[in-house]
Amino acid sequence: GAGVSQTPSNKVTEKGKYVELRCDPISGHTALYWYRQSLGQGPEFLIYFQGTGAADDSGLPNDRFFAVRPEGSVSTLKIQRTERGDSAVYLCASGSGKGGYTFGSGTRLTVV
Amino acid sequence: AQKITQTQPGMFVQEKEAVTLDCTYDTSDQSYGLFWYKQPSSGEMIFLIYQGSYDEQNATEGRYSLNFQKARKSANLVISASQLGDSAMYFCAMREFEGGYNKLIFGAGTRLAVHP
Numbered sequence: 475g476a477g478v479s480q481t482p483s484n485k486v487t488e489k490g491k492y493v494e495l496r497c498d499p500i501s502g503h504t505a506l507y508w509y510r511q512s513l514g515q516g517p518e519f520l521i522y523f524q525g526t527g528a529a530d531d532s533g534l535p536n537d538r539f540f541a542v543r544p545e546g547s548v549s550t551l552k553i554q555r556t557e558r559g560d561s562a563v564y565l566c567a568s569g570s571g572k573g574g575y576t577f578g579s580g581t582r583l584t585v586v
Numbered sequence: 587a588q589k590i591t592q593t594q595p596g597m598f599v600q601e602k603e604a605v606t607l608d609c610t611y612d613t614s615d616q617s618y619g620l621f622w623y624k625q626p627s628s629g630e631m632i633f634l635i636y637q638g639s640y641d642e643q644n645a646t647e648g649r650y651s652l653n654f655q656k657a658r659k660s661a662n663l664v665i666s667a668s669q670l671g672d673s674a675m676y677f678c679a680m681r682e683f684e685g686g687y688n689k690l691i692f693g694a695g696t697r698l699a700v701h702p
Contacts, residue, residue, distance in 0.1 A: 505688070507689060509692075515694055515695070516590075516592075516679075516692035516693050516694045517631070517690075517692045518692075519689050519690070519691065519692075522688075530689060533689075565631065567631075574636065575621075575690060576633075577631035578630075579628075579629060579630050580630075
């Protein structure tokens, strides 16, 4: 596609439930990044994929968070046993590795 | 240690005037890149301008310019002739080149309000 697509745009879930957030990057972009942005703060790095493999997952806050990119294109961020503190906007970006990054519009996750 | 520092939580500017948004960074890498993004209330992150650590000239993109002072580790964004549509959050970010990683590290942002 022309841009980075993230679905759903909004997700409300109950505390303790499992959620999946999807990111469809720009076609041909090998690098894919997940960020979390809490209200009034800058995006916080979570994980970075180069192709199918996670090149850097140092930003994942704990083992409830997991992300995959099985075919090197679409990525899914998975959050188990959601907590109210997980409420944030989750941003995905893709890049060609040479320069810029294109961000999606984000998924606003609300845990009630 | 904080890698990107934006010390101005909020800034006000009159329409048609210029404004400078501050950014300082911390890295031990010799090769790095500095970015500025705009985030309007709609939430998307819009790329504005990029400066490489080895670029000798300050980057410019239309009304945006980056005042890069390498020795002081600062990369301030200058917006000339402010417009009402410039009201948004502005984020400074850095990419370090270490071990092939090229994630962006963001600052906390500056909220800019342009007044008519």
